[in-house]
Amino acid sequence: MPGLAVNVAVIRENKILLTQREDFETWILPSGGVEDDESIAQAAIRETKEETGLDVEITKLVGIYSRLGNMSPVHAVLFTARPIGGEIKCQEGETIAVEWFSFDEIPSPLSAGQEKKIADAIAGVCGTAVLHEIHVPAFPEKITRKDLIEFRDRSGLSRQKFYIQMLEQAEIKEKVEVMGG
Numbered sequence: 400m401p402g403l404a405v406n407v408a409v410i411r412e413n414k415i416l417l418t419q420r421e422d423f424e425t426w427i428l429p430s431g432g433v434e435d436d437e438s439i440a441q442a443a444i445r446e447t448k449e450e451t452g453l454d455v456e457i458t459k460l461v462g463i464y465s466r467l468g469n470m471s472p473v474h475a476v477l478f479t480a481r482p483i484g485g486e487i488k489c490q491e492g493e494t495i496a497v498e499w500f501s502f503d504e505i506p507s508p509l510s511a512g513q514e515k516k517i518a519d520a521i522a523g524v525c526g527t528a529v530l531h532e533i534h535v536p537a538f539p540e541k542i543t544r545k546d547l548i549e550f551r552d553r554s555g556l557s558r559q560k561f562y563i564q565m566l567e568q569a570e571i572k573e574k575v576e577v578m579g580g
Contacts, residue, residue, distance in 0.1 A: 431449070456481055
């Protein structure tokens with residue numbers, strides 16, 4: 400069964416907050432899994448605090464983004480938020496950078512699916528449902544996150560180079576299943 404996760408687009412003064420992941424050195428919105436005894440919105444606030452050091456107030460539900468294929472399946476709920484306190488800091492073992500980017504200067508490489516999420520959040524989309532089907536031919540029919548990290552470590556490539564090459568080989572289909580307003 401696919402996991403349930405949250406992504407949070409923290410927006411301030413025409414800038415968006417992104418984190419650089421430690422595992423693949425790619426840029427991504429603050430994100431993470433929903434724990435058993437918390438709501439989805441509570442998970443969004445907690446994950447943002449853990450990964451960025453910032454306290455946020457959720458401002459809007461953007462949509463639901465499903466990743467299926469032979470990568471670990473996940474359904475991610477995307478919110479927008481505004482900062483209300485705290486100080487930017489990295490989360491050891493998760494993030495290696497936390498930075499604000501103007502809307503027209505989004506960094507690369509982004510993790511798979513992040514470009515659409517960022518664009519939707521910036522555009523003010525609300526109520527969308529998006530399917531990303533990602534199939535990497537070199538990988539088994541289903542690959543766990545643990546397996547992916549093992550492939551990365553055995554590749555002899557840098558973390559970022561491994562991820563970029565993986566995406567270059569991937570067959571990625573994006574389908575907007577429900578058009579947001």
